[in-house]
Amino acid sequence: MLKTHYCGDLRKEHVGQEVTVAGWVHRRRDHGGLIFIDLRDRRGLVQVVFHPDDAPETHEIAGDVRSEFVLSVTGEVAARKEGTENSDMPTGEIEVRARKLEVLNEAKTPPFPINEETEVEELLRLRYRYLDLRRERMQRNLRLRDKTTIFIRKFLHERDFTEIETPILTNSTPEGARDYLVPSRMQPGSFYALPQSPQQYKQLLMVAGVERYFQIARCARDEDLRADRQPDFTQLDLEMSFATEEDVLSLFEELFSGLVEDVRPDLKYVSPFPRITYEESMRRFGTDKPDLRYGMELFDISDLAGSSEFGVFRNAVESGGAVEGICVPGGTEFSRKDIDSLTTFVQGLGAKGLVSIGILGQPGSLDEEGIRSPVAKYLALDLVEAAAKRSDAKQGDLLLLVAGEGGKPKLEPGSSSRVRPSLDGLRREVAARLKLADPQMLHYAFITEFPLVEWDEDEERWDALHHLFVAPMEEDLHYFETDPGRIRSRAYDTICNGEELGSGSVRIYRREMLERVLHMLGMDDAEAQKRYGHMLEAFEYGAPPHAGFAPGIDRIVAQLAQEEDIREVIAFPKTKSGAEPMTGAPFAVTEEQLRVLGISVVKQPE
RNA sequence: GGCCGCGUGGUGUAGCGGUCUAACACGCCACCCUGUCAAGGUGGAGAUCGGCGGUUCGAAUCCGCUCGCGGUCGCCA
Numbered sequence: 001m002l003k004t005h006y007c008g009d010l011r012k013e014h015v016g017q018e019v020t021v022a023g024w025v026h027r028r029r030d031h032g033g034l035i036f037i038d039l040r041d042r043r044g045l046v047q048v049v050f051h052p053d054d055a056p057e058t059h060e061i062a063g064d065v066r067s068e069f070v071l072s073v074t075g076e077v078a079a080r081k082e083g084t085e086n087s088d089m090p091t092g093e094i095e096v097r098a099r100k101l102e103v104l105n106e107a108k109t110p111p112f113p114i115n116e117e118t119e120v121e122e123l124l125r126l127r128y129r130y131l132d133l134r135r136e137r138m139q140r141n142l143r144l145r146d147k148t149t150i151f152i153r154k155f156l157h158e159r160d161f162t163e164i165e166t167p168i169l170t171n172s173t174p175e176g177a178r179d180y181l182v183p184s185r186m187q188p189g190s191f192y193a194l195p196q197s198p199q200q201y202k203q204l205l206m207v208a209g210v211e212r213y214f215q216i217a218r219c220a221r222d223e224d225l226r227a228d229r230q231p232d233f234t235q236l237d238l239e240m241s242f243a244t245e246e247d248v249l250s251l252f253e254e255l256f257s258g259l260v261e262d263v264r265p266d267l268k269y270v271s272p273f274p275r276i277t278y279e280e281s282m283r284r285f286g287t288d289k290p291d292l293r294y295g296m297e298l299f300d301i302s303d304l305a306g307s308s309e310f311g312v313f314r315n316a317v318e319s320g321g322a323v324e325g326i327c328v329p330g331g332t333e334f335s336r337k338d339i340d341s342l343t344t345f346v347q348g349l350g351a352k353g354l355v356s357i358g359i360l361g362q363p364g365s366l367d368e369e370g371i372r373s374p375v376a377k378y379l380a381l382d383l384v385e386a387a388a389k390r391s392d393a394k395q396g397d398l399l400l401l402v403a404g405e406g407g408k409p410k411l412e413p414g415s416s417s418r419v420r421p422s423l424d425g426l427r428r429e430v431a432a433r434l435k436l437a438d439p440q441m442l443h444y445a446f447i448t449e450f451p452l453v454e455w456d457e458d459e460e461r462w463d464a465l466h467h468l469f470v471a472p473m474e475e476d477l478h479y480f481e482t483d484p485g486r487i488r489s490r491a492y493d494t495i496c497n498g499e500e501l502g503s504g505s506v507r508i509y510r511r512e513m514l515e516r517v518l519h520m521l522g523m524d525d526a527e528a529q530k531r532y533g534h535m536l537e538a539f540e541y542g543a544p545p546h547a548g549f550a551p552g553i554d555r556i557v558a559q560l561a562q563e564e565d566i567r568e569v570i571a572f573p574k575t576k577s578g579a580e581p582m583t584g585a586p587f588a589v590t591e592e593q594l595r596v597l598g599i600s601v602v603k604q605p606e
Numbered sequence: 607g608g609c610c611g612c613g614u615g616g617u618g619u620a621g622c623g624g625u626c627u628a629a630c631a632c633g634c635c636a637c638c639c640u641g642u643c644a645a646g647g648u649g650g651a652g653a654u655c656g657g658c659g660g661u662u663c664g665a666a667u668c669c670g671c672u673c674g675c676g677g678u679c680g681c682c683a
Binding site for chain 2: 031053080084088112113119122123124174196226349350425470
């Protein structure tokens with residue numbers, strides 16, 4: 001090695017030793033005579049001093065050194081003089097008195113500061129990702145990610161799981177997200193797909209008798225991106241034979257708890273993890289991934305609003321819609337402008353509007369003076385009292401209500417199916433404005449009993465909500481022919497702080513059941529055989545009951561790192577348009593490359 | 607694909623119709639400086655305001671289109 005010690009490791013005990021350290025120039029302080037250089041490596045910073053009297057030539061070289069130069073410095077570790085110690089640095093009690101300095105490489109002035117945590121435009125950071133990753137925050141995140149995967153592997157190996165790799169070049173998934181396709185040269189016109197998840201392989205590993213499998217698996221889905229979605233991402237893929245929901249959920253509760261204690265012992269988490277059914281979650285929070293760090297649960301006054309004088313409410317209910325709301329603690333403090341902006345906000349989510357009712361008086365004995373609302377004159381006092389009671393409103397709280405009409409298309413503003421999504425968004429927005437969520441808290445929970453299928457309006461057929469291999473709940477099997485939308489599945493999600501971390505289920509492991517589901521989704525035998533023949537066949541050879549789970553590593557690490565965006569915990573992420581600004585991917589291929597593959601590119605019509 | 611936001615020296619921001627010959631901080635360059643640690647001091651270079659078009663006597667500032675980035679809805683089994 002070109003160094004004997006890491007910069008950040010030097011301490012008082014090294015005083016008197018001659019060491020060679022190597023790293024990057026973090027900062028230089030040139031006093032004309034004395035020169036100080038903070039040298040940085042992966043372990044931290046150490047101050048190097050260049051005395052003109054100690055080594056004049058070395059001192060002279062140090063004068064020409066600039067930020068991010070790569071140096072090798074040999075010298076003696078010395079205790080700092082009385083009064084010049086720096087208690088802010090772990091190495092602050094000592095310094096290296098440079099005897100010899102070698103410039104291993106020079107560096108241009110970086111396009112953004114490496115030595116401080118300034119916000120820099122993300123595109124620029126990605127273009128120079130190798131410099132961005134040199135910064136402390138990114139180094140910390142990369143290490144945290146490493147600690148996370150180390151923990152997971154150790155935890156699962158201790159429980160007798162086997163890590164098994166599955167193919168990167170695989171088959172297209174007929175259902176689900178859009179595939180990334182890879183052309184086959186040897187079979188022109190045929191394509192591989194990158195895995196959206198190793199779902200089928202892991203079930204086949206169960207048939208193979210592995211019993212306990214996991215993989216830290218790379219996956220790819222060609223869909224539009226978000227702060228929590230990258231085109232290629234990593235998930236912890238896991239499957240267990242002879243397991244029930246309880247086995248999987250308790251395993252993951254233990255895993256997540258242990259993980260927090262191992263890598264972020266300074267953060268809090270809830271124990272035990274709440275388990276909430278899908279139906280309950282939708283009713284209480286309007287979403288299947290609620291942020292449980294604060295209250296403001298939804299309340300429903302549809303039953304009362306139907307007889308209201310207020311046309312917006314009455315029409316909503318009479319058309320089969322709903323009137324629901326949340327209660328903002330202390331919300332009467334909101335200004336007219338605050339409420340206007342919240343109205344605009346929910347309209348963006350498909351609500352027709354927002355009705356606000358400030359509770360100025362004491363609930364239970366409200367009079368006209370006791371409520372403040374733009375539509376006060378249409379609202380009967382007993383309706384407001386009832387709403388206040390259901391939401392447990394106190395004096396000073398603000399009720400925010402959204403009404404939606406039934407029978408409208410799902411996405412049309414004012415549709416009843418926009419009520420809960422709007423209130424979910426509103427709840428998050430208000431919580432963010434009032435800072436209701438404890439940033440030190442990781443509020444994990446499990447959501448269970450998802451519906452098995454949902455109606456696809458465009459294709460006019462039932463579609464698997466999760467995927468095809470989710471086992472339906474035994475007691476709902478009779479709905480298969482009568483009311484598929486009511487079939488509950490044995491699927492579950494893990495959520496944390498309002499984000500979905502991953503999902504899983506008890507699987508179908510019998511041919512008949514898979515066929516039954518495929519038929520319900522409108523697939524005939526020939527089609528089923530063509531697409532899922534290998535699964536149907538495998539299930540005929542003694543497939544054991546099994547269940548699995550697949551949480552996203554990127555999201556888990558982002559939360560542990562307290563980052564809002566998974567790009568902050570991915571070494572080389574892509575922009576929203578799927579580009580990778582450093583390498584320039586994706587790129588235009590040559591005619592020759594296309595010819596070999598038997599592909600011709602059609603210009604997109606304008 | 608829809609909607610919303612942003613795009614000003616190397617970086618982060620200010621300016622939002624004329625006095626902008628574009629300001630501030632950091633960085634950069636030069637000189638001074640032997641105990642600093644976001645060192646200090648003095649001086650200096652550096653942007654025509656993402657691009658195109660329009661409105662106007664006059665545009666960084668207003669409008670349209672476009673590109674890029676981001677957020678969100680659709681989408682993401």
